[in-house]
Amino acid sequence: xxxxxxxxxxxxxxxxxxxxxxxxxxxxxxxxxxxxxxxxxxxxxxxxxxxxxxxxxxxxxxxxxxxxxxxxxxxxxxxxxxxxxxxxxxxxxxxxxxxxxxxxxxxxxxxxxxxxxxxxxxxxxxxxxxxxxxxxxxxxxxxxxxxxxxxxxxxxxxxxxxxxxxxxxxxxxxxxxxxxxxxxxxxxxxxxxxxxxxxxxxxxxxxxxxxxxxxxxxxxxxxxxxxxxxxxxxxxxxxxxxxxxxxxxxxxxxxxxxxxxxxxxxxxxxxxxxxxxxxxxxxxxxxxxxxxxxxxxxxxxxxxxxxxxxxxxxxxxxxxxxxxxxxxxxxxxxxxxxxxxxxxxxxxxxxxxxxxxxxxxxxxxxxxxxxxxxxxxxxxxxxxxxxxxxxxxxxxxxxxxxxxxxxxxxxxxxxxxxxxxxxxxxxxxxxxxxxxxxxxxxxxxxxxxxxxxxxxxxxxxxxxxxxxxxxxxxxxxxxxxxxxxxxxxxxxxxxxxxxxxxxxxxxxxxxxxxxxxxxxxxxxx
Numbered sequence: 001x002x003x004x005x006x007x008x009x010x011x012x013x014x015x016x017x018x019x020x021x022x023x024x025x026x027x028x029x030x031x032x033x034x035x036x037x038x039x040x041x042x043x044x045x046x047x048x049x050x051x052x053x054x055x056x057x058x059x060x061x062x063x064x065x066x067x068x069x070x071x072x073x074x075x076x077x078x079x080x081x082x083x084x085x086x087x088x089x090x091x092x093x094x095x096x097x098x099x100x101x102x103x104x105x106x107x108x109x110x111x112x113x114x115x116x117x118x119x120x121x122x123x124x125x126x127x128x129x130x131x132x133x134x135x136x137x138x139x140x141x142x143x144x145x146x147x148x149x150x151x152x153x154x155x156x157x158x159x160x161x162x163x164x165x166x167x168x169x170x171x172x173x174x175x176x177x178x179x180x181x182x183x184x185x186x187x188x189x190x191x192x193x194x195x196x197x198x199x200x201x202x203x204x205x206x207x208x209x210x211x212x213x214x215x216x217x218x219x220x221x222x223x224x225x226x227x228x229x230x231x232x233x234x235x236x237x238x239x240x241x242x243x244x245x246x247x248x249x250x251x252x253x254x255x256x257x258x259x260x261x262x263x264x265x266x267x268x269x270x271x272x273x274x275x276x277x278x279x280x281x282x283x284x285x286x287x288x289x290x291x292x293x294x295x296x297x298x299x300x301x302x303x304x305x306x307x308x309x310x311x312x313x314x315x316x317x318x319x320x321x322x323x324x325x326x327x328x329x330x331x332x333x334x335x336x337x338x339x340x341x342x343x344x345x346x347x348x349x350x351x352x353x354x355x356x357x358x359x360x361x362x363x364x365x366x367x368x369x370x371x372x373x374x375x376x377x378x379x380x381x382x383x384x385x386x387x388x389x390x391x392x393x394x395x396x397x398x399x400x401x402x403x404x405x406x407x408x409x410x411x412x413x414x415x416x417x418x419x420x421x422x423x424x425x426x427x428x429x430x431x432x433x434x435x436x437x438x439x440x441x442x443x444x445x446x447x448x449x450x451x452x453x454x455x456x457x458x459x460x461x462x463x464x465x466x467x468x469x470x471x472x473x474x475x476x477x478x479x480x481x482x483x484x485x486x487x488x489x490x491x492x493x494x495x496x497x498x499x500x501x502x503x504x505x506x507x508x509x510x511x512x513x514x515x516x517x518x519x520x521x522x523x524x525x
Contacts, residue, residue, distance in 0.1 A: 003125035004028055008107070013113075013117065014117060014118060014121060015110050016110075017108040017110075020099035021104050021106060024103060030047030031048050031049070032048065032081075032118050032119040033048045034050075034052070034119070035050060035051075036053065036055040037056070041072065044076065046075065047076060049081055050080050051118060053082075054087050054095075055086075059087075059088060059092040059094060059095050061094060062097065065095045065097070068098070069102050070098075070102055072104060073104045080106050081108075081109050081118060082095065082107070082108055082109060130244065133244035133245040133248065136245035138248070140249035141249070144156050144159050144163075144249065144252050145256060146159075148256045148257075153178070154181070156257065157170060157179055157181035157253075160236065161181040163245075163249040164242065165246075166236065166237045167184075168181050168237070169181075169192075169234070169237075170234060170235075171196050171235070172232055172333065173329075174327060174331075175193050175233070176330060177189045188237060192210060192219065192221065195208065195221060196221060199221050200223065200233070202223070205223055205224075208221050217237045218237065218239070219236065220236045220250070224258045234253065234254060234257060272343070274294075274298075275340040276344075278298055279340065279351070279400075281293060282351075282397055283401045285401060287302070287398050290400075297338065298351075300338045301351060304354070305396060306352060306354055306394065307352055307353075307359055307395075309349070309351075309352060309390070310347060310348070310389070310408055311324055311348045311387060311389045311390075313346065321387070324362065325341050325348060327362065328350055332352065332358040332361075334357065335357035335358075337353050337357055339351070339352050350362075363421070366421035369420045389421035390410030390411025390413075390424070391410055391424065392406035392407040392424050393424045393425055407424065410424045410426075442522070444518065448514065449515075449519070451501045452464050452501060463497060466486075467494075467519070468519050471519070477491060
């Protein structure tokens with residue numbers, strides 16, 4: 001530990017005597033400084049033991065000593081050493097009284113003890129303390145490295161918590177708690193999720209200190225990783241600020257965990273390349289080869305129904321896919337699910353177990369973006385959350401190509417409807433009619449029916465209404481004529497006029513389908 005006034009008083013070679021402030025001798029001493037200035041405060045940093053002979057002071061003037069000592073105490077000077085036998089044969093009572101009133105320790109220095117000896121004693125004690133701290137730091141580094149190699153991040157956290165006499169926690173890229181040491185720290189670590197999320201918004205490396213009435217202790221947060229977005233975060237909780245040795249231990253832990261995350265990044269890239277190969281084989285209709293290549297890494301994913309997820313940016317700017325990928329992968333990692341995530345050009349393709357945590361995380365991520373749009377429609381979306389997502393129905397490996405098309409269809413509908421995400425089942429369970437609101441469909445309908453509307457505008461018959469009635473009755477003449485209130489021969493004549501004007505036969509089912517959809521599209525306006 002650093003030198004204190006008490007350790008200097010107990011130093012047998014210095015022969016110091018305490019004249020005031022006996023109850024404050026345990027204060028650390030940062031340095032010993034000699035100054036005979038009447039006002040040395042501008043040259044103080046705080047934590048010094050000031051040594052004087054009162055060469056330029058009237059040490060017997062109570063008012064002068066009161067002002068002098070008050071300024072020293074206000075500047076953070078921790079003690080005053082007064083040499084006797086130089087300008088004064090004994091320590092003046094005015095100085096003793098002033099020091100006692102301010103609570104500033106006053107040490108009497110005998111003539112045979114030079115100030116240099118006190119300075120050397122302080123310097124040697126500081127150097128010894130720093131050496132002990134560095135030695136302890138290297139020992140901590142060796143122990144942390146050993147634990148990291150044998151027991152992984154969990155062992156490293158346990159060793160770090162022991163070194164700092166506190167607790168430690170590791171967070172993943174999504175801000176979720178991965179591990180804590182000791183185990184009881186899990187609840188405290190969970191309270192810091194919002195602080196970790198704010199730290200993740202800053203480029204790595206970044207750090208912050210959390211403390212206050214709502215926290216049981218002082219917590220340091222450090223981001224981990226070398227990329228633009230942190231890969232993880234470390235929290236270290238202690239009862240007080242870290243000392244030099246503890247600081248060495250924390251820095252060593254940061255370096256080791258960063259190395260681990262960067263190694264994980266390389267492994268992740270390799271796994272991603274393998275996943276891309278598996279995906280290509282599935283889409284090419286080669287599930288057996290895909291299963292062989294997947295091995296233990298993705299094999300479990302192919303043994304149960306999975307969903308195909310396709311996501312794209314909604315705009316040409318930004319990279320909103322990273323957040324979705326993190327959410328899916330983190331959820332899969334926490335639940336122990338195999339998740340295949342592959343960047344494919346400007347889109348992201350993922351395979352995740354149906355009903356699993358990764359699919360739920362994807363839905364929750366999209367729902368959060370949808371809610372942000374709904375709650376603040378006047379706020380423009382940022383490049384980080386401009387996203388559209390399509391999800392397929394649950395399938396097996398043999399139907400992966402069909403599922404990929406389903407996901408693409410759902411994504412296309414999501415983009416057209418201004419939605420963040422659409423599931424393929426929603427398309428099958430809904431109606432095709434909302435799709436007719438597309439401008440291109442309306443333009444087609446207007447062009448197809450325009451000749452009939454122009455004919456009716458001349459007052460020569462109601463061909464549009466007659467066509468709608470006939471199609472709604474599936475070509476049943478009597479029923480359609482009854483709906484219109486005309487004779488069935490009149491209706492037959494009108495349908496022949498429709499065929500003549502359009503140049504298309506109503507016996508053709510494609511023609512009937514297109515005309516019906518055109519009528520629906522125009523009536524929706």
